[in-house]
Amino acid sequence: MSARLMQGNEAVAEGALKAGVRFFGGYPITPSTEIAEGMAKLLPKVGGTFIQMEDEIASMGVVLGASLAGRKVLTASSGPGISLKQELIGYAAAAEIPVVIVNVQRVGPSTGQPTAPSQSDVMQARWGTHGDHSIIAISPWSVREAFDLAVDAVNLAERFRTPVILLMDEIVGHLRERVELPESIEIYERRKPKSTRAEGYQPYKPDEDLVPNIANFGEGFHIHVTGLIHDETGFPVGSPKVTEESIRRLHEKIDRAGDEIIKVEESFMDDAEFAVVSFGGTARTAYEAVAEARNRGIKIGMVRLITIFPFADKILNDLASRVKGILVAELNYGQVVNEVRRAVNGKCPVKLCAKYNMQIFEPEEILKAIEDLAANQDQTYTVHSTGFEKVKDPEEVENTGGDD
Amino acid sequence: MVERSYEKFFRQNRLPHLWCPGCGNGIAMKAIVQAIEKIPELNQDNTVIVSGIGCSSRASGYMDFDTLHTAHGRAIPFATGIKLANPKLNVIVITGDGDCTAIGGNHFIHGCRRNIDLTVVLFNNNIYGMTGGQASPMTPLGKKATTAPYGSIDRPFNACHLAEAAGATYVARSTAYHVQHLVTMITGGIKNHGFSFIEAMVQCPTAYGRKNKMTDPAKMLEWMKDTAQMKNVWDKNPTDEKFPIGVLYQSTAGEIDYSSAYEKVIEMAGGI
Amino acid sequence: MKGKISVKEERCKGCGICSYFCPKQVLRVDELGKIRVIKPEDCIACGQCELRCPDYAIFVDRVAEQKEKSEV
Numbered sequence: 205m206s207a208r209l210m211q212g213n214e215a216v217a218e219g220a221l222k223a224g225v226r227f228f229g230g231y232p233i234t235p236s237t238e239i240a241e242g243m244a245k246l247l248p249k250v251g252g253t254f255i256q257m258e259d260e261i262a263s264m265g266v267v268l269g270a271s272l273a274g275r276k277v278l279t280a281s282s283g284p285g286i287s288l289k290q291e292l293i294g295y296a297a298a299a300e301i302p303v304v305i306v307n308v309q310r311v312g313p314s315t316g317q318p319t320a321p322s323q324s325d326v327m328q329a330r331w332g333t334h335g336d337h338s339i340i341a342i343s344p345w346s347v348r349e350a351f352d353l354a355v356d357a358v359n360l361a362e363r364f365r366t367p368v369i370l371l372m373d374e375i376v377g378h379l380r381e382r383v384e385l386p387e388s389i390e391i392y393e394r395r396k397p398k399s400t401r402a403e404g405y406q407p408y409k410p411d412e413d414l415v416p417n418i419a420n421f422g423e424g425f426h427i428h429v430t431g432l433i434h435d436e437t438g439f440p441v442g443s444p445k446v447t448e449e450s451i452r453r454l455h456e457k458i459d460r461a462g463d464e465i466i467k468v469e470e471s472f473m474d475d476a477e478f479a480v481v482s483f484g485g486t487a488r489t490a491y492e493a494v495a496e497a498r499n500r501g502i503k504i505g506m507v508r509l510i511t512i513f514p515f516a517d518k519i520l521n522d523l524a525s526r527v528k529g530i531l532v533a534e535l536n537y538g539q540v541v542n543e544v545r546r547a548v549n550g551k552c553p554v555k556l557c558a559k560y561n562m563q564i565f566e567p568e569e570i571l572k573a574i575e576d577l578a579a580n581q582d583q584t585y586t587v588h589s590t591g592f593e594k595v596k597d598p599e600e601v602e603n604t605g606g607d608d
Numbered sequence: 609m610v611e612r613s614y615e616k617f618f619r620q621n622r623l624p625h626l627w628c629p630g631c632g633n634g635i636a637m638k639a640i641v642q643a644i645e646k647i648p649e650l651n652q653d654n655t656v657i658v659s660g661i662g663c664s665s666r667a668s669g670y671m672d673f674d675t676l677h678t679a680h681g682r683a684i685p686f687a688t689g690i691k692l693a694n695p696k697l698n699v700i701v702i703t704g705d706g707d708c709t710a711i712g713g714n715h716f717i718h719g720c721r722r723n724i725d726l727t728v729v730l731f732n733n734n735i736y737g738m739t740g741g742q743a744s745p746m747t748p749l750g751k752k753a754t755t756a757p758y759g760s761i762d763r764p765f766n767a768c769h770l771a772e773a774a775g776a777t778y779v780a781r782s783t784a785y786h787v788q789h790l791v792t793m794i795t796g797g798i799k800n801h802g803f804s805f806i807e808a809m810v811q812c813p814t815a816y817g818r819k820n821k822m823t824d825p826a827k828m829l830e831w832m833k834d835t836a837q838m839k840n841v842w843d844k845n846p847t848d849e850k851f852p853i854g855v856l857y858q859s860t861a862g863e864i865d866y867s868s869a870y871e872k873v874i875e876m877a878g879g880i
Numbered sequence: 881m882k883g884k885i886s887v888k889e890e891r892c893k894g895c896g897i898c899s900y901f902c903p904k905q906v907l908r909v910d911e912l913g914k915i916r917v918i919k920p921e922d923c924i925a926c927g928q929c930e931l932r933c934p935d936y937a938i939f940v941d942r943v944a945e946q947k948e949k950s951e952v
Binding site: 609610618623627628629631633634635638787788825827830 | 893899936
């Protein structure tokens with residue numbers, strides 16, 4: 205395939221299509237609309253279906269219905285729309301319906317700054333819907349990776365029968381880059397039932413990997429799907445044992461597969477004494493800052509989270525054993541930093557470089573935070589439009605037994 | 609006795625159902641499977657039952673098809689996805705007055721507007737039964753509910769008018785008393801190639817009746833018998849004292865249903 | 881024409897709809913909340929009970945009367 209100039213949102217549409225998505229339901233919202241527009245144009249060309257629904261809740265419902273009828277499905281939105289989708293993201297988690305939800309993050313809360321970049325929906329991706337559940341969330345940093353992760357998201361949703369959040373940000377969503385798309389990709393096809401109805405097929409009986417092989421509607425299995433807690437037959441049961449087993453399996457089917465799911469990318473880490481942890485569009489700036497810090501003699505590397513959830517606990521805990529300090533750079537008030545601190549569990553100081561003023565990071569801003577980290581200053585940073593503010597971080601002091 | 613042929617449409621191991629003694633939902637559910645039985649093209653493998661949340665929506669669990677018990681108010685979007693993903697499937701939606709006209713109201717009118725080929729049967733018991741008797745958008749004026757202890761002041765929806773105005777191409781009403789008529793109304797809805805809406809009036813002696821001095825389900829059915837009028841009779845003397853039943857609206861304009869319209873989109877895009 | 885009434889007792893919730901609409905007072909809900917056929921010989925097989933039973937618990941099969949039967 206030849207190289208093309210492509211936008212991140214466009215790459216998501218192309219990737220999803222390549223991975224076999226044949227159904228899209230959506231509702232217009234900035235800055236994700238190009239994905240819906242792309243799907244509206246592309247899907248009918250391959251016999252797929254696009255539908256613009258009356259609201260975000262319906263967009264979520266329509267793709268879940270289509271998924272149950274056997275299609276690979278996608279929906280896309282941004283903050284306010286993702287908030288509305290939460291109800292049925294939970295349904296998808298509970299009823300184990302493969303679905304990919306793209307969130308092109310913008311500044312919130314509420315209507316916030318509709319066209320401005322942000323990474324402030326990270327914890328919403330994990331905990332946006334009510335109840336205990338598992339989730340997969342992945343976040344690309346380039347247009348090419350937006351394509352690749354759209355493919356991965358579809359495969360992961362089918363593989364684990366779970367909602368997958370493709371956590372874009374406005375930076376990558378609206379970025380245009382020259383990309384060369386792969387000639388061929390790997391596609392995971394949805395598993396089929398292993399027994400017939402007559403043999404006593406049970407749709408929610410899991411395989412060894414804890415993922416059930418649920419039949420599609422229209423295949424003669426007469427399955428029942430519900431958001432109520434159900435046993436292996438799919439029918440609701442009001443028992444403590446079934447409730448516990450069901451909730452545990454929803455977690456474990458993903459937690460146990462951490463090695464298969466979790467992807468991070470390390471740069472300059474061989475001799476690194478410090479590390480920047482970043483993700484998505486911000487990681488582009490962080491990378492430049494890390495490279496410049498290297499030029500200035502600071503032994504720093506970067507760990508870029510590609511998979512945000514399940515969180516790379518073990519990788520970060522190991523990282524904390526290798527470095528003297530970690531700086532988390534993220535375009536929000538501080539979200540992933542808390543996950544990192546939890547994973548690191550006090551093994552090394554974890555500092556935050558945060559920004560939440562509509563603007564993306566400048567490399568100098570992250571560089572300054574890196575220099576201070578290397579100088580072992582116990583500070584956390586917030587980059588303001590008026591300048592650079594150093595803030596004492598009480599939590600950090602508590603966690604590390606800080607030296608003041 | 610001879611086993612009734614419609615029994616095959618029920619999941620026998622799930623019966624008896626959870627509805628209260630005298631609840632009309634059982635009557636309406638049987639009417640649906642009898643309507644399905646009347647249409648040779650429909651069978652248990654090519655028919656999907658989709659429901660929302662509430663008393664009515666528990667019906668899906670008892671019916672031996674592919675069945676989907678969705679979230680509150682969301683049956684129509686899910687059903688839309690199923691129908692569009694596999695237009696060969698016959699999709700029947702079971703919903704209640706709260707599910708369809710309150711929390712699912714937007715989905716309802718837009719389903720009508722799109723003329724997506726679904727058959728939506730609303731079990732109207734005038735109340736939120738499962739949560740214990742709160743007023744719904746179809747609780748009549750002055751009737752009592754736990755959230756309208758002095759009588760409801762909220763003007764109720766006429767869901768049939770709403771469906772027609774929003775673009776449904778088949779609109780009918782019947783009651784749990786008029787069982788055979790109800791079966792005919794649902795059969796007509798399934799046969800209509802577009803959005804069909806059937807309001808099935810059902811009695812709720814427990815949550816609605818108890819609050820409104822109508823605790824005997826049989827007497828509630830008798831009220832339906834006495835108060836319902838065939839549309840052609842009611843039309844001659846429209847009065848609030850009675851309500852019309854029958855096919856209240858059927859489009860003759862030949863509107864295209866949504867799946868067929870989308871097939872044309874695929875054609876225009878050069879798709880396969 | 882006569883009717884033979886069958887009851888699936890495990891399904892009956894004793895709501896009384898069938899007995900209310902029975903034109904011949906053939907049925908009665910007993911003290912245990914189940915329907916009883918108290919006058920089976922009076923059943924005219926009209927089917928009103930089966931028609932509106934919300935629990936699919938009562939069924940009426942039409943049977944030829946004894947006399948006709950012997951002639952067959």
